[in-house]
Structures are given as structure tokens and as C-alpha cells.
Amino acid sequence: MSITHTTFSLPARVLHWAMAVLILAMLFIGVGMVATVSEKHSWLLAIHKPLGIAILLLAIVRLVVRLRNPPPPLPGDLPALQKLAAHLSHWLLYALMIAMPLIGWAMLSAGGYPVMLSHSLRLPAILPENALVFAWLRTAHGVLAYLLFLTFLAHMGAALYHGLIRRDGVLRSMANGRARDPSPLMPDGACVVNERLTD
Amino acid sequence: MHDPQPLSHPPRNGLRWALIAGAVVVAGGAFAYVGGWLTPHRLTAQRLVDELQRNGGGVHPGYRRNHAKGVCVAGYFEGNGKASAYSTASVFAVGRTPVVGRFAIPGGNPYAPDGSVPIRSLALRFNLPNGQQWRTGMNSMPVFPVATPQAFYALQVAGEKDPATGKPDPARLAAFFAAHPETAAFRAWAKTARPSASFVTESYSGIDAFYFIDAKGQRHAVRWQMVADAANGTPAPAGDDNYLIPDLQHRLATGPQRWHLLVTLAHPGDPTDDATKAWPAERTTLDAGTLVLTSEQPQDSGPCRDINYDPTVLPAGIAISDDPLLSARSAAYADSYLRRTREEAHVPGTTAPTRTQPEAAR
Incomplete structure (x- = not known):
């Protein structure tokens, strides 16, 4: 049995909004901590590392949720170019939210730093010490952070475009789970489609 | 929950577009502010290391920016x-x-x-x-x-x-x-x-x-x-x-x-x-x-x-x-380390080190 669902599953929505807050915080922490010479540098750095690992774990869970619960299809009348941009940017976001913590971890390993998540909790190194590898990974970490922030800006802009200009229910399908195109069988539209029905 | 407005005649879309643009500009601006790009007079790790570089007689690729x-x-x-x-x-x-x-x-x-x-x-x-x-x-x-990174910077400028x-x-x-x-x-x-x-x-x-x-x-x-x-x-x-x-x-x-x-x-x-x-x-x-x-x-x-x-x-x-010097040292050392390892790694935009100086000077 298969029906076309029009909302994101509840776990997908919870993960989306929780990670939106965490990733956005992470980007601001990152850009702030490398610039500031105040005491904020030390405490932002202390947050950055455990938060990065938390985002990595959540991103893996989210990828599984995503693969098990296909997202609702985009509106049929959306131009092909916008559809392509939507798909590419979503997979770019997934790639970056998994790659960024791994690159950070690998970069600290290559730089010879102990990867401390707290005063006493240390993660093992995932690369041998090599300053040249550090330089490339640290450069990638910075460049990809800007790319992630720009992708976030595009994502937010596109979401608002769907919500305010097109008003096609795409934003609502992630915002509150109400169906954008209520089926007569579910008149209140407040259905969270059970993923087992869609398999 | 049908939208009452037909999609073909959206009124006041100018205002809605302005809202979207405003959200993007505010988010981007906040990011730029935190990164120090909007406040050229605020001391950042990069500006501190730039000043140390100036006082050291310019860039010596591959070397620490202080205690070189x-x-x-x-x-x-x-x-x-x-x-x-x-x-x-x-x-x-x-x-x-x-x-x-x-x-x-x-x-x-x-x-x-x-x-x-x-x-x-x-x-x-x-x-x-x-x-x-x-x-x-x-x-x-x-x-x-x-006692403070700001005073240390001022000392470098004065010197x-x-x-x-x-x-x-x-x-x-x-x-x-x-x-x-x-x-x-x-x-x-x-x-x-x-x-x-x-x-x-x-x-x-x-x-x-x-x-x-x-x-x-x-x-x-x-x-x-x-x-x-x-x-x-x-x-x-x-x-x-x-x-x-x-x-x-x-x-x-x-x-x-x-x-x-x-x-x-x-x-x-x-x-x-x-x-x-x-x-x-x-x-x-x-x-x-x-x-x-x-x-x-x-x-x-x-x-x-x-x-x-x-x-x-x-x-x-x-x-x-x-x-307060500890965080400043951490931030500035990290920037110095990044600069010199990038030079060693020949990351584009950096000057590769030359190895012609006398051994005793290293």
C-alpha cells in the first residue's frame, strides 16, 4: 500500500529544528572563536568540540531517518531548475553536516592536538600527526564552514520564498506537520503519515 | 488549510520579498559581525598576528609569527x-x-x-x-x-x-x-x-x-x-x-x-x-x-x-x-600556526618557505 504523504515525519521535523539551532550556533561559535582574543575564545572552543561531535551523531541518525522516511514530494508545478536546486542543496547540507565534524576531528588529530571533549574526556586521533595535512584540513574546515553558512542562507531564503511567495505548503510541511494539500480522507490535515504505510 | 490567496494574484509581494531579503541580510550581517569583518578596529587574532608580522620585518614563510x-x-x-x-x-x-x-x-x-x-x-x-x-x-x-591583549597590541604598535x-x-x-x-x-x-x-x-x-x-x-x-x-x-x-x-x-x-x-x-x-x-x-x-x-x-x-x-x-x-592573556595567546598562536603550516603545505594564497638561510639562524 502506498499513499503520497505531504509532511515530514515527526522525527524528521524534530531533528531538523533541533539541528538547525545547533548548526547555526556552531557556525557562529566557529567564526567567533577564531576571531576573538577575549576569554570567549576559550569557552567557545570548549563548546565547539563536543557540540561538533553531537551534531555528527545527530546527522547520522537523521540520515537514517531520512532514508527510511522519504520526504514529501515537491509541488508538481515547481520549475525543474528550482527542484534541482532543492535536491542538490539538501544533499549538500547532509554532506556538510557529516563532513564538518569529521574534518574538525581529523584536523586536530593531524595537528597533534589532543581531541578533548571536556577537561578529561579525550577522543582518539583519527589521523597521524602531520602539519601539512593539518593545514589542508584546517583550510577545508574554514572554507566549507562558509559554504555551509551560504547554503543555510539559501535554504532559509528558499523556505521563506515557499512560505511567503509561493505559499505552496512546503514550509508548512516542515514547520508544523500539517498537510499542505489536505486529503478528503483526513480533513483536518494534521496527519503524520506513518512511514510503514508508505513503504 | 487552503491558502485564501490565489497564487496568480499575490498582493503586497514586494513586502514579502523584502521580508525574505531582510532575513537573509540580518543573518549574513550577524555572521559577518561575529567574524569581525564589520568592525575593523576591534582587535582580532588575525590583526594581532598581522601586527607581530609587521614588527618582525614582514612575512618569514614557515616561521612562527613571534619567537620565530x-x-x-x-x-x-x-x-x-x-x-x-x-x-x-x-x-x-x-x-x-x-x-x-x-x-x-x-x-x-x-x-x-x-x-x-x-x-x-x-x-x-x-x-x-x-x-x-x-x-x-x-x-x-x-x-x-x-595585562590585556588590547594593551599588548598597543605595545606592538608603539614599538x-x-x-x-x-x-x-x-x-x-x-x-x-x-x-x-x-x-x-x-x-x-x-x-x-x-x-x-x-x-x-x-x-x-x-x-x-x-x-x-x-x-x-x-x-x-x-x-x-x-x-x-x-x-x-x-x-x-x-x-x-x-x-x-x-x-x-x-x-x-x-x-x-x-x-x-x-x-x-x-x-x-x-x-x-x-x-x-x-x-x-x-x-x-x-x-x-x-x-x-x-x-x-x-x-x-x-x-x-x-x-x-x-x-x-x-x-x-x-x-x-x-x-585574559591566556585566551588571546591561544587564539593568536592558532592563527600563527595556521599561517606557517599553510605556507609549508603550499596552500594557494600563501608564500612558500625558502630554505636558503644559514643553519645557525633557524
Whole structure:
């Protein structure tokens, strides 16, 4: 049995909004901590590392949720170019939210730093010490952070475009789970489609 | 929940577009503000390192942006257990911890004459058996000239060399010192300090305060110093710009060189946030163990080359204090490390290092 669902599953929505807050915080922490010479540098750095690992774990869970619960299809009348941009940017976001913590971890390993998540909790190194590898990974970490922030800006802009200009229910399908195109069988539209029905 | 507006006639879409653009601009602007791009006068790690670079005579690719001239050393620290009552760090227990260190002189010029400054520095990385590390960067003066990163930056600006004379403008420096009375203790020390002929006869102070954390979780404010076993040496030889490394080689050839790690315990009320103020001399001092250095290697190929001696890299049992210089050092050292490793890695946009300088200058 298969029906076309029009909302994101509840776990997908919870993960989306929780990670939106965490990733956005992470980007601001990152850009702030490398610039500031105040005491904020030390405490932002202390947050950055455990938060990065938390985002990595959540991103893996989210990828599984995503693969098990296909997202609702985009509106049929959306131009092909916008559809392509939507798909590419979503997979770019997934790639970056998994790659960024791994690159950070690998970069600290290559730089010879102990990867401390707290005063006493240390993660093992995932690369041998090599300053040249550090330089490339640290450069990638910075460049990809800007790319992630720009992708976030595009994502937010596109979401608002769907919500305010097109008003096609795409934003609502992630915002509150109400169906954008209520089926007569579910008149209140407040259905969270059970993923087992869609398999 | 059908939208009442037909999609083909959206009224007031201009306002909606403005809302979208506004959200993107506000988010992007906040990011740029936090990154320091909108506030060119705010001190950032990058601006601090740029200033150190200027004072060091420009970019010397591959070299540290401060304390650029130095040499790698290696050996071990022999803990005696006396500091274990105050810190759970295993480095203080009875036993040996391997150490990779670096002697250097301050300044961004890797070719500076050894006698150009009366200060020597010693940086150490202790590799603890549990994989944690203790990194420290110490100097041969008892106090720091300034207490804040902003004042340190201002001192660098005041000390910029006048292109006409090749020396700092005395009037500018005098104006800085007049505006910064906290420099008095450092200046009193500098008046009598002479460049030493050896790294080995110097004692090196951690200057910033830290906390030791004991097994009960109790914090103890401390400062530490590596005190040389070697007797005070002769003054530096005249007419020689590179005598420190040959002296070190000569002394190590005769045997290991030793320092004692003296840890001073603060009384309540002793300042932990002001590196310009020494603590009273009568404070309790522990001898926590012996640093034994056994070998040296050039800094361009030795094991210290790829180490950023960030003093905030600490094992469990040691923690940073509220000294504002610590975070600034961490941020600036990270930027210096990134610049020089990028140069070594030939990352586009950087200048690759050249290897034509005399060995003695490394």
C-alpha cells in the first residue's frame, strides 16, 4: 500500500529544528572563536568540540531517518531548475553536516592536538600527526564552514520564498506537520503519515 | 488549510520579498559581525598576528609569527609526587613524562641577533600516558609588561620600527608607558636584564596564573617557573649574532641539562587575572620535579616544528585561570600556526618557505 504523504515525519521535523539551532550556533561559535582574543575564545572552543561531535551523531541518525522516511514530494508545478536546486542543496547540507565534524576531528588529530571533549574526556586521533595535512584540513574546515553558512542562507531564503511567495505548503510541511494539500480522507490535515504505510 | 490567496494574484509581494531579503541580510550581517569583518578596529587574532608580522620585518614563510628564532629540545620531566596533592595530572606523580620543547627569543624575525633582546623563552609539551597533553610557553622574565591583549597590541604598535632609523620611536614608546603604568614592574626588571649567553642558565616563568585541580575537585591558583640548575653564566659574547644554539649544543654534549619546576600557591586575593603583578615572595612554593633536557635539533626539522605551544592545551588536573592573556595567546598562536603550516603545505594564497638561510639562524 502506498499513499503520497505531504509532511515530514515527526522525527524528521524534530531533528531538523533541533539541528538547525545547533548548526547555526556552531557556525557562529566557529567564526567567533577564531576571531576573538577575549576569554570567549576559550569557552567557545570548549563548546565547539563536543557540540561538533553531537551534531555528527545527530546527522547520522537523521540520515537514517531520512532514508527510511522519504520526504514529501515537491509541488508538481515547481520549475525543474528550482527542484534541482532543492535536491542538490539538501544533499549538500547532509554532506556538510557529516563532513564538518569529521574534518574538525581529523584536523586536530593531524595537528597533534589532543581531541578533548571536556577537561578529561579525550577522543582518539583519527589521523597521524602531520602539519601539512593539518593545514589542508584546517583550510577545508574554514572554507566549507562558509559554504555551509551560504547554503543555510539559501535554504532559509528558499523556505521563506515557499512560505511567503509561493505559499505552496512546503514550509508548512516542515514547520508544523500539517498537510499542505489536505486529503478528503483526513480533513483536518494534521496527519503524520506513518512511514510503514508508505513503504 | 487552503491558502485564501490565489497564487496568480499575490498582493503586497514586494513586502514579502523584502521580508525574505531582510532575513537573509540580518543573518549574513550577524555572521559577518561575529567574524569581525564589520568592525575593523576591534582587535582580532588575525590583526594581532598581522601586527607581530609587521614588527618582525614582514612575512618569514614557515616561521612562527613571534619567537620565530629558536631550537628544538627533547627530554623528560621527572615528577616527585609533591604536587599531586594539588593536581590530579599524572605528570606530577612519581615518574617520567616525555617532553618535546623549544628554546627561542621573542620577536617575529627568525634572523634577529641573539643579543637583540634580553628575554629567552622555553616552550614545553608534556605527553602524558593517557594521551592528554600539557603545553606551556614560558619566558625568562618574572612578569608580563601588560595585562590585556588590547594593551599588548598597543605595545606592538608603539614599538614599531621607524623606517628611517630602523628603531622604535622613543617618544612613542614613552607615551605608551606613560599611558600604561601597569608596565612598571616589567620595566624595572628590563632595566637590569642583560641578554644571557645561554638558554641553559636562564629560569623560565609561566607568568600567567592557572588552576591546579585536586582529587576532590578543589581548585588551587598557581603560577610556575622552571628554575635552572646551571649557575648564572657569563654575559653574551660581543660581535656574534648566533651564540645561543652553539652554546646549547656544547652544553648538551657534556650531559643532560636540568631545571626544577617550582609551583607557587596563591593566597586568596592574589591576582590571577593580571600577569603584570607578581605574587608576594613569601608564598608557598613546591618543587614539583625536574625537567631534564637531553638533546637538541634544528627547528626546521626537529619535533617541535609542528607543535603549537598553546598554553591552554592542558591535561585533566590543570585548568586556565581568568587571566585574559591566556585566551588571546591561544587564539593568536592558532592563527600563527595556521599561517606557517599553510605556507609549508603550499596552500594557494600563501608564500612558500625558502630554505636558503644559514643553519645557525633557524
